[in-house]
Amino acid sequence: MKSYRKELWFNTNYRREYINITRQIEACIKESNIKEGIVLVNAMHITASVFINDDESGLHHDFEKFLERIAPEKPYNQYQHNGYEDNADAHIKRQLFGREVVCALTNGNLDFGPWEQIFYGEFDGMRNKRVLVKIIGE
Amino acid sequence: MKSYRKELWFNTNYRREYINITRQIEACIKESNIKEGIVLVNAMHITASVFINDDESGLHHDFEKFLERIAPEKPYNQYQHNGYEDNADAHIKRQLFGREVVCALTNGNLDFGPWEQIFYGEFDGMRNKRVLVKIIGE
């Protein structure tokens, strides 16, 4: 069994942002030289998500509106976590969108359906944060 | 390390439907001849989920009611994604119920608790869509 590990770093311009990282994951796969196995991609921070969905800006607007409706950022004092911090909403949003994706690796490629794209979902950005890529297989 | 790959196809009668696919995953495990490892089962489309819960029709009705309450299908124009499409709600529902499950494979069987069943969760059906089964192990 072979394994591969890489950290990807992000520093978003806005508090919340969705970044398509599919090309970066494909580059990791190439670099790993692993052809068959699985690829784990996870946020290393607990106010961010990694998820798979559509690369369509209207949909990302709908995600933002949905998450702000059910777990709004403000008022900050609605959350007990927000004593010295202001990011309780980001912890909840990340719970809903998930920490990680596990993808099949087949013949050296991401084994994806036609529209699957991997996103880094930032809910408390404007600072350096990391995603971990771990590949195991042969 | 051995690996196995299979696509399962679905075409539901309704826009939203939950299908118990546990027997099909067990058949894949048998066919793979892998005894120890993990089983990844993921939707290949971004308006469908794979998840593990109870095979109980009352609960599935509760899931439907819950998801329609927090991310309703209609009115379609509440979502920016719905220009040429009408399935923004399905993308959001899939985010909440998740894309994939990763299951332990032990002694040639799904290593499950007493009530765990694997479901394909369709949120925009009535067309051909796929689930990927990837098994790695020995």
Add this chain to the structure above:
Amino acid sequence: MKSYRKELWFNTNYRREYINITRQIEACIKESNIKEGIVLVNAMHITASVFINDDESGLHHDFEKFLERIAPEKPYNQYQHNGYEDNADAHIKRQLFGREVVCALTNGNLDFGPWEQIFYGEFDGMRNKRVLVKIIGE
């Protein structure tokens, strides 16, 4: 490829409770003697979650309040599942917080960001329930 399997048992004092199980997972890793690979940690019951977030009591209070707001326990008769049972809300809460986490295992340790902690999320407790730990690698 080596593999390791262990069940962890829980019996909470309250219906809903979050238990930090990171130390127990680290003990499993040590016991497994596996240095490189992945660690799957999943609830074996369908009214409980395993997830990764912050070990901060204010945040756990916010999680409780959020989940009770969008999928309340009572009144029990709002759910079709609650004929002989009263735990439909627990099935829904578990859907939102997820069944499992998959973690990278690097150099014999959980490959985690600075604040990542693994939690058992109980939504229908006060009885014996299990978590499965499965490690594969080398």
